Amino acid sequence: MKTELISKFLEKYGHEPAKNYFTPGRVNLIGEHIDYNGGLVMPCAVTLGTWLSIAPNNDNVIRFKSLNFPEEQEFELQSAYTKTGPEWYNYPLGVFHEILKKHKLPVGLDLLFFGNIPIGSGLSSSASIEVAMAYALNDYFNLGYDKIEIPLLAQKVENEFIGVNCGIMDQFAVAFGETDKAIVLNCNTLKYKLVDCNLGGYSLAIINTNKPRKLAESKYNERVAECQTALKQLNQEITLHNLCELNAEKFALHSHLITDPTVLKRATHVIRENDRVNLAAKALNEGNLTEFGRLMYASHQSLKDLYEVTGPELDAVVEFCAGYEPVIGARMTGAGFGGCAIALLKKGQEEDFAKKLTDFYVARVGYPAAIYISEIGNGASAI
Numbered sequence: 580m581k582t583e584l585i586s587k588f589l590e591k592y593g594h595e596p597a598k599n600y601f602t603p604g605r606v607n608l609i610g611e612h613i614d615y616n617g618g619l620v621m622p623c624a625v626t627l628g629t630w631l632s633i634a635p636n637n638d639n640v641i642r643f644k645s646l647n648f649p650e651e652q653e654f655e656l657q658s659a660y661t662k663t664g665p666e667w668y669n670y671p672l673g674v675f676h677e678i679l680k681k682h683k684l685p686v687g688l689d690l691l692f693f694g695n696i697p698i699g700s701g702l703s704s705s706a707s708i709e710v711a712m713a714y715a716l717n718d719y720f721n722l723g724y725d726k727i728e729i730p731l732l733a734q735k736v737e738n739e740f741i742g743v744n745c746g747i748m749d750q751f752a753v754a755f756g757e758t759d760k761a762i763v764l765n766c767n768t769l770k771y772k773l774v775d776c777n778l779g780g781y782s783l784a785i786i787n788t789n790k791p792r793k794l795a796e797s798k799y800n801e802r803v804a805e806c807q808t809a810l811k812q813l814n815q816e817i818t819l820h821n822l823c824e825l826n827a828e829k830f831a832l833h834s835h836l837i838t839d840p841t842v843l844k845r846a847t848h849v850i851r852e853n854d855r856v857n858l859a860a861k862a863l864n865e866g867n868l869t870e871f872g873r874l875m876y877a878s879h880q881s882l883k884d885l886y887e888v889t890g891p892e893l894d895a896v897v898e899f900c901a902g903y904e905p906v907i908g909a910r911m912t913g914a915g916f917g918g919c920a921i922a923l924l925k926k927g928q929e930e931d932f933a934k935k936l937t938d939f940y941v942a943r944v945g946y947p948a949a950i951y952i953s954e955i956g957n958g959a960s961a962i
């Protein structure tokens with residue numbers, strides 16, 4: 580990929596890049612819809628990602644090109660920018676905006692991006708391009724940002740410059756991921772640890788349902804509100820800042836306070852899902868992938884029945900996986916209502932899996948899913 584990118588760079592700009600970078604996408608292995616309840620998430624970096632090649636120019640401009648989009652743009656170096664429409668280059672431009680508030684760059688830059696993350700399907704190509712840009716600028720100009728500042732800056736760009744209200748998980752995972760490690764992260768406190776996640780004879784299959792996530796935003800807000808209702812009612816008897824301060828046992832003592840059965844289902848998912856992340860970390864520590872896979876299925880079931888954020892497309896994928904022996908665990912990942920599912924698939928079965936899943940899915944849903952095979956990869960780095 581690097582060689583290809585270098586020759587494309589040469590073709591576009593007439594000179595070679597000075598430096599090249601890679602930043603992955605991410606999946607959340609387990610711990611869904613609990614980040615906003617003070618719970619744990621367990622993302623990992625994947626081997627799909629965004630490549631970025633850069634070279635200085637003497638024209639005092641930033642040139643944005645991507646092999647994924649036709650629009651190209653050039654901006655004079657200045658101390659601040661504003662978002663100008665929906666075009667892709669606003670993502671890296673937002674990073675310049677943040678960085679130029681504090682630093683003056685000595686030269687302009689020619690930039691070329693290429694990504695093989697399916698865009699807009701929840702694998703966080705947006706965090707990947709933001710972190711790629713921030714990491715590259717910090718590295719190339721020796722700006723002195725420390726490790727944690729890069730994902731925080733990228734998140735700020737997504738929240739304020741792009742206007743998408745995301746948490747820190749995505750930027751964190753693509754910045755800090757490591758090969759064969761999962762990240763156990765509390766998104767509130769930013770406390771995290773890396774746990775060994777050697778998939779051994781298994782790969783991570785990523786299945787894009789190709790279902791647009793239209794409902795995701797409104798339902799997301801609805802779920803946040805339902806969790807707040809649960810928290811408020813539980814606080815009549817105990818003092819809680821977040822639902823995830825309770826484990827299942829303690830929750831059982833107070834759950835009678837929750838009056839609405841739907842809210843009770845939501846809170847039950849949250850508490851059990853957080854417990855499952857702890858169990859999943861334990862299973863990984865013990866090298867017990869079978870148990871890890873079981874927890875993935877349990878997570879999906881809970882997101883389907885209690886949290887009601889899956890939908891027929893994601894359910895079809897997981898139903899197929901549950902009946903397909905070389906898969907030991909599968910679940911939706913991300914906000915739900917579409918986007919991607921993940922599965923732990925025995926190596927060597929990729930072709931058979933793709934064929935049989937496609938037949939099953941097309942018969943059920945009417946159009947095909949897209950399947951990607953990935954490993955657990957590294958976070959942002961120079962290559």
Ligand code: ADP
Pocket residue numbers: 629645646647648666667668670692693694695697698699700701702703704705706708
């Ligand atoms: P995702 O779920 O993939 O993060 P988003 O809608 O949040 O979806 O972000 C996708 C946007 O990020 C794209 O529409 C584009 O503007 C930008 N982007 C991601 N990858 C690239 C790339 N390789 N080149 C140019 N822009 C990219």
Ligand code: MG
Pocket residue numbers: 703704705706
């Ligand atoms: Mg995104």
